[in-house]
Structure formats: structure tokens, C-alpha cells
Amino acid sequence: MVTQHLLGPAEIRELAARLGVRPTKKLGQNFVHDPNTVRRIVAAAGLDADDVAVEVGPGLGSLTLGLLAAARHVHAVEIDPVLAGALAETAGHPDSLTVHRADALRISTADLTPPPTALVANLPYNVAVPVVLHLLAELPSLRHGLVMVQKEVADRLVAGPGSKVYGIPSLKLAWYASSRSAGKVPPAVFWPVPNVDSGLVAFTRRDPPRADVNRDRVFAVVDAAFAQRRKTLRAALAGWAGSPDRAAAALVAAGVDPGARGESLTIGQFADIAAGVPVPAGAGE
Incomplete structure (x- = not known):
């Protein structure tokens, strides 16, 4: 100094x-x-x-x-x-x-x-x-x-x-x-x-909310949720998850209401959602 x-x-x-x-x-x-x-x-x-x-x-x-x-x-x-x-x-x-x-x-x-x-x-x-x-x-x-x-x-x-x-x-x-x-x-x-x-x-x-989920994967969920901010998460995450039904299943598994919107969720909840949809074969993380 x-x-x-x-x-x-x-x-x-x-x-x-x-x-x-x-x-x-x-x-x-x-x-x-x-x-x-x-x-x-x-x-x-x-x-x-x-x-x-x-x-x-x-x-x-x-x-x-x-x-x-x-x-x-x-x-x-x-x-x-x-x-x-x-x-x-x-x-x-x-x-x-x-x-x-x-x-x-x-x-x-x-x-x-x-x-x-x-x-x-x-x-x-x-x-x-x-x-x-x-x-x-x-x-x-x-x-x-x-x-x-x-x-x-x-x-x-x-x-x-x-x-x-x-x-x-x-x-x-x-x-x-x-x-x-x-x-x-x-x-x-x-x-x-x-x-x-x-x-x-x-x-x-601080430590990330989950150590078992790739950061880029979590950020992809965040980006999708806010691409059309007014949509429900079931609709907003349909493209990311592969379909509205798969998005809804991932949301329910994470304890999140499929009718909720992105602005109501914490980063930990987004990590839980990201962990709930399997990565397609050959896609990697």
C-alpha cells in the first residue's frame, strides 16, 4: 500500500x-x-x-x-x-x-x-x-x-x-x-x-445454489423465462424443455407452480428447474 x-x-x-x-x-x-x-x-x-x-x-x-x-x-x-x-x-x-x-x-x-x-x-x-x-x-x-x-x-x-x-x-x-x-x-x-x-x-x-447443475444450463432457463416476461413459466420454458408438458413436469418436480412467472423465483428455484429436465443424449452440458 x-x-x-x-x-x-x-x-x-x-x-x-x-x-x-x-x-x-x-x-x-x-x-x-x-x-x-x-x-x-x-x-x-x-x-x-x-x-x-x-x-x-x-x-x-x-x-x-x-x-x-x-x-x-x-x-x-x-x-x-x-x-x-x-x-x-x-x-x-x-x-x-x-x-x-x-x-x-x-x-x-x-x-x-x-x-x-x-x-x-x-x-x-x-x-x-x-x-x-x-x-x-x-x-x-x-x-x-x-x-x-x-x-x-x-x-x-x-x-x-x-x-x-x-x-x-x-x-x-x-x-x-x-x-x-x-x-x-x-x-x-x-x-x-x-x-x-x-x-x-x-x-x-458465495457458493452457487446447487453444485450438481451446470451454470450455463441454469442461465439458459433464466434467459428463457424472461425472453417473454409476461408468459407463465409453463409457456415460457416450453422451447427449452421440449414441450409445455415437459416444462410443467420440471416445474412441478422443482416445487414451482407452472402458472408462476419468472420474476417470482429465486436463483435456487431456477437451478432446481434446470436439474429437473434431462440433458438430451449427445447434447452435453
Whole structure:
């Protein structure tokens, strides 16, 4: 861990001007320029001195500097070559920082040494959910994390059964981890200022609800259940199961009413449903 001076609004703009960086909507770049917000994120992440953090989209480095002061090591994954090239200098070239010029959706456990234990990131709005799910799938060493995403996305990620915004992101995150809202972040702390609020989502990894069912198979049931959200599960899962009757049989075997809808079920119930339909011969898992 190293002690770091955090970047304020003037320093963020000066650094961007020196690098010739203009934030782009395509990459979802909104840079945090408020030191108090950085401190709040780092504190909410609950890092300890042994944690190895992975940060996606570090941008100009405002959150990176906060993480370096709290974690044993920081992996910063940045797709923009200019930003990736400047980050180590901004941080003062500490040994505890490894910068990866890479697409986070292509990162695997072999790319990150030492293995990360925490994901802490201000995620680009357009890839937030895929990045979180990909990293939880690819990095088994991740134990916990805190991500800042669009408030609407944050609400979906932490929603529970019965909520109007409960759906595929909620369920797939629940396969890997328990999650909770860790607060709201106003637009004014970013440059450029987005036209939406942001939300903090904290998560803690846990064992999947069932060890005997392939994750992709469970996710296929979830996808089918929400492809036509208003349909009953008997109808929505007919294609997946092979027929409405087979879907109904799998639902009854799992203790689920065939007339129920996907938004009323937990990830554990979806795993039970997935376990109830035999995999066709030759299909594999």
C-alpha cells in the first residue's frame, strides 16, 4: 500500500488536456473528480491490507490512487491505450500497480498475478453487467467487490423476487454472490456530468445454489423465462424443455407452480428447474 494524493477537478482536467483525452460516450467515459467520492467508494469496498483489487476502466486514475492506498496490489484494466499508458506515471510508478491494456471482457485468471480478491470499479455504463458477470465467472479468487454503475442498473442488480426490476441481471449475479445497494452517487462528481444518477453495488461471493447443475444450463432457463416476461413459466420454458408438458413436469418436480412467472423465483428455484429436465443424449452440458 502507498499513500496517495487524490485528484481534484482541476487536476483531472489538466491531466486530460496534457494527454489530449476527450471523454467519449462510446467508451462510457465519465471520470470521477471528487476526492471525497473516491474515499467513500474505497471505504464502502471494505478492503483490507491483504486484498488485491482489480479495477476496470481506471480512466485518468482518480479511483486507482484511492485503491493503491488501501490494497496490497491493484490490477488496472484499461482498454484506451492513451489512458493505459499514462496511468503508472500518474500513480508514481508504484510496484503495487499493474496496468493491463486490455478489454475486461477478455480478461482471464491467467492474466492477473497476484490473483485479485476484490473488484472495485467505476464501470462504463454500457458494459457494466457483462463485465461483472464475466469477471465473477473467470476469476474464482474474487471474494467481494463494489462497483459504481448507472442507478437503474444498480437497482436491477440488487433486486429481489417480486420486484418490478428483478430479472436476468439480478438472477445471474445471485448465482455467484449476495449483493446489496451501497448508496447513490450524484452526477456532479463526474466529468463530463452524466444525465443520470449512479449507484454503488456491493457483493460478496458465495457458493452457487446447487453444485450438481451446470451454470450455463441454469442461465439458459433464466434467459428463457424472461425472453417473454409476461408468459407463465409453463409457456415460457416450453422451447427449452421440449414441450409445455415437459416444462410443467420440471416445474412441478422443482416445487414451482407452472402458472408462476419468472420474476417470482429465486436463483435456487431456477437451478432446481434446470436439474429437473434431462440433458438430451449427445447434447452435453
